[in-house]
Amino acid sequence: MSEKLIELLMSWGINERLATSQVEYLAGYTVPFAIWETIYTTVLATLFAYVIGLPLGIILVTGEKAGIRPLPAALMKVLNTIVNLLRSVPFLILMVCVAPLSRLIVGTSIGTVASIVPLTLAAAPFVARVVESSLREMDRGVIEAAQSMGCSPWEIVTKVMLPECRPSLITGLTTATITILSYGAMAGTIGGGGLGAMALLRGHGRQETVVLYIAVIFLVVLVQIIQSIGTAVAVKTDRRIQHTQTKRRKGK
Amino acid sequence: MAEPIIRLTGLTKHFGGGENEVAALNDINIEIQRGEIFGVIGLSGAGKSTLVRCINLLERPTTGSVVVDGKEMTALSPKELRQARKSIGMIFQGFNLLMQRTALDNICFPMELAGKPRKEAVARARELLEIVDLASKENAYPAQLSGGQKQRIAIARTLAMDPQVLLCDEATSALDPKTTRDILRLIQDINKRLGITVVVITHEMKVIEEICSRVAILDHGNLAETGTVEEVFASPKSEAGRRLVYPDGVPYEMLRQEAHTARVIRVAFNGGTAYQPLIASLAIDCGVKANILGADTRNIDGRAFGTMLLGLPEDETQVAKAMAYIRSQKDITVEEVPDYHE
Ligand SMILES: Nc1ncnc2c1ncn2[C@@H]1O[C@H](COP(=O)(O)OP(=O)(O)OP(=O)(O)O)[C@@H](O)[C@H]1O
Ligand SMILES: [Mg+2]
Numbered sequence: 001m002s003e004k005l006i007e008l009l010m011s012w013g014i015n016e017r018l019a020t021s022q023v024e025y026l027a028g029y030t031v032p033f034a035i036w037e038t039i040y041t042t043v044l045a046t047l048f049a050y051v052i053g054l055p056l057g058i059i060l061v062t063g064e065k066a067g068i069r070p071l072p073a074a075l076m077k078v079l080n081t082i083v084n085l086l087r088s089v090p091f092l093i094l095m096v097c098v099a100p101l102s103r104l105i106v107g108t109s110i111g112t113v114a115s116i117v118p119l120t121l122a123a124a125p126f127v128a129r130v131v132e133s134s135l136r137e138m139d140r141g142v143i144e145a146a147q148s149m150g151c152s153p154w155e156i157v158t159k160v161m162l163p164e165c166r167p168s169l170i171t172g173l174t175t176a177t178i179t180i181l182s183y184g185a186m187a188g189t190i191g192g193g194g195l196g197a198m199a200l201l202r203g204h205g206r207q208e209t210v211v212l213y214i215a216v217i218f219l220v221v222l223v224q225i226i227q228s229i230g231t232a233v234a235v236k237t238d239r240r241i242q243h244t245q246t247k248r249r250k251g252k
Numbered sequence: 253m254a255e256p257i258i259r260l261t262g263l264t265k266h267f268g269g270g271e272n273e274v275a276a277l278n279d280i281n282i283e284i285q286r287g288e289i290f291g292v293i294g295l296s297g298a299g300k301s302t303l304v305r306c307i308n309l310l311e312r313p314t315t316g317s318v319v320v321d322g323k324e325m326t327a328l329s330p331k332e333l334r335q336a337r338k339s340i341g342m343i344f345q346g347f348n349l350l351m352q353r354t355a356l357d358n359i360c361f362p363m364e365l366a367g368k369p370r371k372e373a374v375a376r377a378r379e380l381l382e383i384v385d386l387a388s389k390e391n392a393y394p395a396q397l398s399g400g401q402k403q404r405i406a407i408a409r410t411l412a413m414d415p416q417v418l419l420c421d422e423a424t425s426a427l428d429p430k431t432t433r434d435i436l437r438l439i440q441d442i443n444k445r446l447g448i449t450v451v452v453i454t455h456e457m458k459v460i461e462e463i464c465s466r467v468a469i470l471d472h473g474n475l476a477e478t479g480t481v482e483e484v485f486a487s488p489k490s491e492a493g494r495r496l497v498y499p500d501g502v503p504y505e506m507l508r509q510e511a512h513t514a515r516v517i518r519v520a521f522n523g524g525t526a527y528q529p530l531i532a533s534l535a536i537d538c539g540v541k542a543n544i545l546g547a548d549t550r551n552i553d554g555r556a557f558g559t560m561l562l563g564l565p566e567d568e569t570q571v572a573k574a575m576a577y578i579r580s581q582k583d584i585t586v587e588e589v590p591d592y593h594e
Pocket of ligand 2 (some may be wrong): 422
């Protein structure tokens with residue numbers, strides 16, 4: 001089997017050494033493991049990014065002067081500046097800069113687990129903005145109706161804003177997950193694993209083009225799957241749309 | 253008279269500050285009695301919405317007092333205010349339903365806030381759906397309902413709070429005449445059956461006529477007049493009242509009753525001076541106060557064309573003086589209107 005593959009690669013003009021090393025590399029469990037690493041880094045980083053970004057996004061909306069629970073203008077200014085600052089630092093640089101923080105939190109600054117720290121830190125302000133823009137779509141009248149019924153700010157957030165913005169929040173979650181997935185691909189530079197590292201270190205670093213393409217293809221497929229599921233869930237659960245007429249759509 | 257359920261005293265609301273300051277409400281004093289349907293009418297921008305939003309403090313008054321059911325609303329803590337709001341229902345022009353909840357769950361919403369067990373809440377919501385005549389729509393989402401149906405659900409939702417007062421801000425303005433009538437009937441029915449005091453805000457006379465017992469007329473943030481609907485409609489005392497009751501002009505008989513407007517003259521402009529200077533010079537040069545009753549004039553290059561109706565005082569010499577003065581102007585003709593009817 002592997003001989004046939006090596007021959008095939010060599011027939012594409014790849015030299016024997018590269019063909020052999022690539023086939024050996026791909027024959028093991030490395031690809032499934034890389035996929036698994038990508039998925040769990042992405043899922044964990046997204047989760048932690050939302051733990052920070054969701055409350056932050058909510059505060060950015062509710063804490064405004066005209067919001068439901070105004071906070072001191074100075075505090076809002078500080079929050080906005082921090083979010084903008086973190087968003088303007090390129091991820092590669094951020095990753096290197098937060099090495100001490102990673103060491104503090106997970107005990108090491110290199111490797112897959114360590115890459116979750118800079119990922120979370122880079123994604124949290126992004127998530128905050130995504131959540132903020134979803135919540136801004138909220139109809140003010142509905143919030144007023146809730147206030148007129150004696151809702152507290154907490155009740156408005158949990159029982160009105162979040163449920164009413166659910167479709168848009170899910171769309172945002174999809175975008176955020178995909179962004180984190182693509183950031184994660186850069187984590188190879190600090191020894192993180194996953195499809196990104198596979199493409200970067202093996203594929204690009206050692207000119208193993210086949211490995212590179214296979215890694216990229218799996219990344220593309222993962223993004224497609226996430227996007228399709230996200231869109232489908234957002235549309236399916238949106239009660240403003242009448243589903244009787246919409247036919248089942250296949251992923252775009 | 254019994255203690256009013258709503259009493260607004262010296263209510264003032266200003267928006268913005270500095271140069272952009274808008275006085276939306278000026279020294280409003282209104283008392284609304286328990287169990288009545290009280291109307292507030294005025295043109296767009298008169299401050300109606302601001303007024304009604306001051307009752308449940310969605311808008312905090314700049315000065316003045318708002319007493320609802322014996323409580324001074326402006327003095328309550330945020331928590332007390334939320335509690336007080338639970339007995340003041342409000343419905344809106346835009347319905348403001350929760351789009352991601354079914355009709356039934358929308359009605360359950362205030363009961364959920366109050367911590368009512370789900371089973372009881374659903375049972376009560378079904379009763380309310382019966383009251384608003386929409387029992388068949390309990391599982392429909394707002395997007396699947398017509399405007400009138402949405403407003404019925406919104407009404408049922410506020411009724412779920414067991415309110416003492418129902419505030420309606422242009423609740424029928426987005427609906428067609430037939431649906432408007434149905435919703436008004438429903439509100440009237442609720443008022444009668446449940447004894448809920450209703451405050452209706454509208455810019456439509458019809459709505460007031462249909463269901464209100466008393467009415468207040470707002471004009472540019474001022475309370476122009478209040479009275480029973482019959483009184484106000486039979487003989488509006490204020491300028492704003494007349495404009496609303498007689499949008500096409502005031503009958504001559506009514507003008508005669510006014511102390512200062514006993515004679516009516518028609519002035520025709522044929523391209524001479526604009527009309528503002530004329531009114532001003534009448535006052536300054538002749539000491540005659542003219543009242544513009546109606547005008548259909550336009551300015552073209554600073555010259556006036558068209559006709560204008562002026563009300564003059566009864567006094568014979570003043571009328572003669574005014575007529576003589578106007579006749580002496582270029583390109584203006586004037587005649588007395590002996591019997592002015594619109
Ligand atoms: N939040 C606000 N900030 C600044 N000005 C406001 C605000 N709300 C209302 N106003 C101003 O107050 C005045 C009264 O507005 P209001 O909405 O009460 O009028 P309204 O009688 O309800 O009019 P409509 O019939 O058009 O609803 C208007 O001049 C409006 O521009
Ligand atoms: Mg209004």
